[in-house]
Amino acid sequence: MRFVGAVAALAIAASAVAGEIPRADRRSGYEFMGRETRAMQDDDTANPGMLWVLEGGTLWEKKTGAAGRACADCHGDPRASMKGVAARYPAFDAAIGRPISLEQRINRCRIDRQQAPALAYESRELLALTAFVARQSRGLPIDVTIDARTHPFLDAGRATFHRRQGQLNLACAQCHDDNWGRQLAGNVIPQAHPTGYPLYRLEWQSLGSLQRRLRNCLVGIRAEPYDYGANELVDLELYLLWRARGMTMDAPAVRP
Amino acid sequence: MASALINVPARAKRGEIIEIKTLISHVMETGFRRTQLGAVIPRDIIRRFVCTYNGTEVFRAELHPAIAANPFIVFSTVAVESGTLVFSWTGDHGFSATETAAISVD
């Protein structure tokens, strides 16, 4: 399995699409922000995203569902059990035969183990739990697994990233691979590495998921946004996390 | 069910000026936004924030809609004695939240 993974990784490296940002030039969106916004992220006592992490910590301990179980009952100390988890997502779920996002993983646990209903996408509770889990991977390198099972989904995500869409007929790559660092409508175009999700977007005045941001991008190019949880969005997430492989996670980030 | 993050040093020297940071989750709906049908979304903000130190008010703020969502307020107070700092937020629609922090002053 490891060997297959290594071969697949080599194949991917060899087939890196022209225009992909070279590793040495990869920079987090953090570096494209102003000093004050960065300061907001750096200080856990000032970072509004930490309010959701705090709430997630409370939910972690709360017994819920017909099974009357808390996350803590199976997973114990999150600092140990959840360390590195967010850095690996989206990850392949053998039960349904495709990668799933961290939010979907949390909901799977709720349904299967807690016998509780799934939490709605972008609901306060789901964001709080996701933020809490993602926080445990802060400082760790992004490390999604690309192997024979996940490769086709990575390819699908990559294809979406490079496909022209919407009334503006733009592909993600055109802004984020080809024109990062340039100004667009007053702000600098970042490279679009999702190192800090879920993050507090000043625009939203709230914490939100990567899928929410991707839907914003699609609306921005006047394309019909995929529904939350859609395969296209999860595949795109997988591609973006792979494209950012090795970069340091910094959830919950703050972004304009 | 508002979460709040308070940052107060646990201990201080008598007479030391300590910085206190407070962050509370609240939408701070301005009352200037409208739905797509044109209806005004009613104002819903925190209007007042008070900090007492062993019962004495040491800081107060009156907030208006221009305070950003999830209000963040930083202020200072002199560490006069050991005791309890109580932080309370009140606002529209009967909103009320309280947090406390203990401080030990040598």
Place this chain on the structure above:
Amino acid sequence: MERRTSRRDFLKTAGGIAAGLGLGAVITVEPARATPAEMAEAIRKVVGSARVTPGKVTLDLPPLIENGNAVPLTVTVESPMTEAQHVRAVHVFTEKNPQPNVVSFHLGPRAGRARVATRIRLADSQNVVAICELSDGSLWSDTAGIVVTLAACLEDGI
């Protein structure tokens, strides 16, 4: 560097206060903006008609912010903060927000230091004014200008 067209102003307003409670269910119609005269009136209502002198107060605001929803602001006043000589209050106002009042902080000798910080919303590039009331009744002010930009890909289609 700031290119302002009417469409850009509209985008700034819609974006600056936008994004949905229902994720897309909210848009903003540009609300009436305050004018410098309205700000002056708001100031009078809060501090009275006594003369306000520029000085003693420092209003720290970034010269440019990427989003007007959460602008960090710090106000500092030089004052010994003793019983005899201290800052009673700090008030902040804006020129172009729909409503000129932002916040009033009430301090006193227990504060030890006259420095307060918060995050505010600014509907547009504009001037922000901080006024402090000293214990001797005198009023002092500082003004800072800020440019508010906006990201390209917002939540709501216009």
